[in-house]
Amino acid sequence: MVQRGRRTAKVSGDERQDAILVTAEALLGGRAFDDISIEDLARGAGISRPTFYFYFSSKDEVLLALLDRVITEVEHRVGELPRDFESDPAGAWTRSIAMFVEVFTSHRGVATAAIAAKARNDEVRALWSKSMQSWADFSTEVIQSEQARGAAPGGIDAHDLAVSLNLMNERVITAVLNQESPAIAESRALAVLSTIWIRSIYGSVNPGRP
């Protein structure tokens, strides 16, 4: 992305930028984004607060960069998902949902901070929206094709259903990651979510075996 190879004695700019990101993700493991000051990020990266502004124009910009990485990872894994919905609908949906659960669980701090930040930051909201949109579109297409081949009943707009189920996942996963109450046990989250998806998409408990 940017040419490397400076032979500077001191730490290079890119390393500093990276140090800020690493510090941010580390601190997010322990406390809320709002409780982390730019001073904290700067100190963690070994620079002064004004110098922080040389690398990022705000704290939110850092979060945005971290979120971007996570979303890229999800996009990549969505693309690799097997699309065996005709042969094993329940398994296929479960594997898709499992992927989201895994990625967000392994970036707990970034995920929860970003989801909270989209309430106040336009860029974070835009990025998150774009991704939600693309996941909802993916789900919509599959639901539509399931409805078209007669495996799933109509009576509900595929897009509305897809959006609602994706929003449910977002919220349930957030609740689990934040250990909210009420929430559900992390170990059961995947089973519960996929059961709801399958029942509400197929209108039956065991799609394929009616």
Place this chain on the structure above:
Amino acid sequence: MVQRGRRTAKVSGDERQDAILVTAEALLGGRAFDDISIEDLARGAGISRPTFYFYFSSKDEVLLALLDRVITEVEHRVGELPRDFESDPAGAWTRSIAMFVEVFTSHRGVATAAIAAKARNDEVRALWSKSMQSWADFSTEVIQSEQARGAAPGGIDAHDLAVSLNLMNERVITAVLNQESPAIAESRALAVLSTIWIRSIYGSVNPGRP
């Protein structure tokens, strides 16, 4: 709640307190909670900023008071809900969900501000959690009795299901109120949500007529 009847020439304390709440709810109609300063609330109520602190110890305290009112209204209306799940399951669930949609829609500003604030404020979180818990408990009991009488299939823990569906409602309603994208049309929200509830609780499209 507190005795009234002072014959003061100037506006009384209770009226001032109320003026702050009224101002807050009015301002919340137009902008985000974070974009409202204590100065704004004080000016709106016709007092100075320090005087604000005589009535509330913080901005969040105001939101808490507003949220408390809304939750009280919901609790009240939950109590009045007909419990005709045996005779008309689909209708009964739909009426319950409709009630939530109505109340939160008519207090859009408070609802969205409170849901955002629970990320950072312990008291707001506690109050919201308590209510979610009680709504989830209500749903759990109904689901359990539907499972017990054989109207709803097992294969999923009633409480997990209830919590997930309630979290879905929270998130979908928030998305609608905030006009997020992706979201669903406000006019279709109720139909979509109740369809998902019914399909995932009963494992069929038309409970009662299998």
Place this chain on the structure above:
DNA sequence: TGACAGAGTCAACACGGTGTTGAAAACGCG
């Protein structure tokens, strides 16, 4: 090799919002 350019750094400042203090004004009850 020596000055120049640009990257990197930070002390000091300006600003805006929150929360506190201490003194004073308004009230109402005896």
Place this chain on the structure above:
DNA sequence: CGCGTTTTCAACACCGTGTTGACTCTGTCA
């Protein structure tokens, strides 16, 4: 009236954000 209580606010202390302008490196090129 006069005394306690309620109510009010100017002034202050504080904290986090974002900006400015001057300074130091370091690699480059004449």
